[in-house]
Amino acid sequence: MKLDPKQQTILLELANTERSLDVVGDKAFVTPEREEVDRLLKEQQRMLNASAAAQMAVDDMEAEILRIQEDERKLRKRAADDKAQLSAELDEERRRDLEHDRYSVKSRIADLMGELTECHNQIHALRNNRDNHGARCDEIARKLEAAQRAAEAAEAASSAVQDPAEHIADLRAQLPENVLAEYEAQKNDSDVGAADFNGRTCGGCYIVLSGADQERIRRAPADELPRCPECGTYLIRKQA
Template sequence: MKAAPEAQRRLLDLQAIDTSLAQLAHRRKSLPELAEIDKISRELSAMEDERVRAQVAVDDLDRDIARFEKDIEQVRTRKDRDKARLEAGGALREIEGLQHELATLDRRQSELEDAELELMEQREGAEQTLNEVKKRLAEAGERRRTAEAGRDEAYADIAKEQEFKTQSRAPLASDLPPDLLALYDKIRTDSGLGAALVRSGRCGGCRIELYGADLARVKSAPADEVVRCEECRRIMVRTAESGL
């Protein structure tokens, strides 16, 4: 393929822009905020599981306390009924039976209230655990929102740079011979680098020094000949820095 030396040199300017665009794309994918967001999201998922378990513990205790409260209320109702019957008087045997039942109900109420008090103490600890988990969830959520804001800001900055580079690339690419541009784009798509400067007898693409027949081939090639590296197959752009 033939192309004017100046057109070949402009490939280096195009490659510089394409390299910058590739770096911006890589930067967009590897922002530290992305890793931070992913880490926090995993933390939030684990903490949410922890919150659910803590909430279930509180709910179970609430249900047990409610059951004890219901039992205590039933005992109180039975006691009130027995006391009313006792105050109304009656046969001695009936009165003794009521007194015995009241004593039994007093013991039952005391046992139930003690058990309920123990559950309420457990609930206080369970609720404290739940509140601590909720606090950590809120703090992690705030950290994620901060990281997301940093990510979005970085995305906006990268997008501006990409737009500027893309706009700079368009006229440069349109000014190149179509066949040269097509070759460059194909090589760049395959390897990430389409053209490289030969500097001091060394290919700028693979960094391998030219020697022997390969060096002679490049030296003897006409200035308008598009020369490619035998190793990396990239277009080798020759200038006064090439040392040929």
């Protein structure tokens, strides 16, 4: 196949652009800034879940404290009732029962006070933990906001760079129909179509060619596109 050496550079750029698109596909359009946003969104979700769990632990402990306080209030009332009855009761057996009840009520109140102290100690730690989680959620929200702005800026900047599809269309418009048809046919055959030749190796299949083949390719006329004897790819030599 014959092609003006100036247009050979265009064909090579077309082949390289199409190859790079095949390799990276849609991933080429995800900026590192957007990946950072996605990472922060996942981190934020984890932190919100942890924060909700921390709040729930505080709520449970507060409910437990209220329950203990309510039990204590009932027991103190019962102790007061026992005391009032004792001051009027004359029957020995009744008095013994009341004394016994008063004693067991007092001992239960003492147990509850111990539980309450333990709960108060724990709730400080739980509230601290909840507040720390809240602060970290706020921090992630701030980071996320900044990352969103950075991602939008990066996307605006990259869309200012030419769209690969447009670039490809541009390059194709500069090449003769018959060359494009031959290139397409070879691309269907070897996936590459056209590639650079560094003097030794085919840029399509990366096979080091024999000395005789290297020589044949080097000596081909400048407007001729020699083919790789291994894969058939059109080889484009460095322009002198």
